[in-house]
Amino acid sequence: MFDRYDAGEQAVLVHIYFSQDKDMEDLQEFETLASSAGVEAMQVITGSRKAPHPKYFVGEGKAVEIAEAVKATGASVVLFDHALSPAQERNLERLCECRVIDRTGLILDIFAQRARTHEGKLQVELAQLRHMATRLVRGWTHLERQKGGIGLRGPGETQLETDRRLLRNRIMQILSRLEKVEKQREQGRRSRAKADIPTVSLVGYTNAGKSTLFNQITAAEVYAANQLFATLDRRCAALTSLTSAKRCWPIPSALFAICRTIW
Numbered sequence: 001m002f003d004r005y006d007a008g009e010q011a012v013l014v015h016i017y018f019s020q021d022k023d024m025e026d027l028q029e030f031e032t033l034a035s036s037a038g039v040e041a042m043q044v045i046t047g048s049r050k051a052p053h054p055k056y057f058v059g060e061g062k063a064v065e066i067a068e069a070v071k072a073t074g075a076s077v078v079l080f081d082h083a084l085s086p087a088q089e090r091n092l093e094r095l096c097e098c099r100v101i102d103r104t105g106l107i108l109d110i111f112a113q114r115a116r117t118h119e120g121k122l123q124v125e126l127a128q129l130r131h132m133a134t135r136l137v138r139g140w141t142h143l144e145r146q147k148g149g150i151g152l153r154g155p156g157e158t159q160l161e162t163d164r165r166l167l168r169n170r171i172m173q174i175l176s177r178l179e180k181v182e183k184q185r186e187q188g189r190r191s192r193a194k195a196d197i198p199t200v201s202l203v204g205y206t207n208a209g210k211s212t213l214f215n216q217i218t219a220a221e222v223y224a225a226n227q228l229f230a231t232l233d234r235r236c237a238a239l240t241s242l243t244s245a246k247r248c249w250p251i252p253s254a255l256f257a258i259c260r261t262i263w
Contacts, residue, residue, distance in 0.1 A: 086135045
């Protein structure tokens with residue numbers, strides 16, 4: 001297995017169409033997603049299939065094309081705009097001799113870069129660990145390097161068993177911390193309910209303008225940018241009144257919230 005990529009690395013992007021109608025917007029969104037992760041796209045490879053190939057997701061010929069593109073461009077990572085099985089990911093890494101990351105892994109990496117609050121960071125790490133747990137294989141040594149390895153292995157444990165135990169322990173620690181955070185949040189909800197404060201949530205697709213609207217309504221200074229997943233953490237702000245030039249909708253004491261939860 002290979003370590004995760006670093007921002008600024010060069011990548012080969014792969015997008016496969018599974019219908020006759022080639023929606024270019026999907027490809028454009030994927031390129032924007034890669035850019036949001038701080039990766040430089042050296043080459044974009046596209047193709048068409050009726051169904052994913054069990055070994056490489058793409059056909060064997062396309063897989064060889066991807067491997068050749070990696071060598072020709074000097075890319076250190078291949079990004080797929082699709083969900084790969086652990087076996088497909090491993091097979092592609094062996095063929096391309098570099099890190100291969102699917103869409104889920106890419107989005108989780110962006111989440112890790114953007115999370116700012118304690119709760120947000122815990123939720124992102126939990127999602128990453130659960131995603132990582134499905135990809136543990138014999139000979140996988142990332143956790144050994146990360147945690148020190150020597151002295152952590154139990155009696156008779158293989159490295160794979162050690163990695164799985166470390167993951168389980170860390171997941172349980174995070175779940176315990178998130179439970180405490182949720183209890184604190186529940187106390188805040190009860191306090192607002194007693195004060196009869198209505199809550200308005202802004203919900204929408206990434207980069208739809210929720211943070212910008214939130215700032216305009218509440219005069220808050222939440223980070224807003226024209227990029228995917230620019231704002232990750234939940235935010236709340238109080239509003240004493242809301243007035244429109246055409247209509248007046250009085251909200252005596254409202255609480256506006258941008259709600260995002262990662263699982």
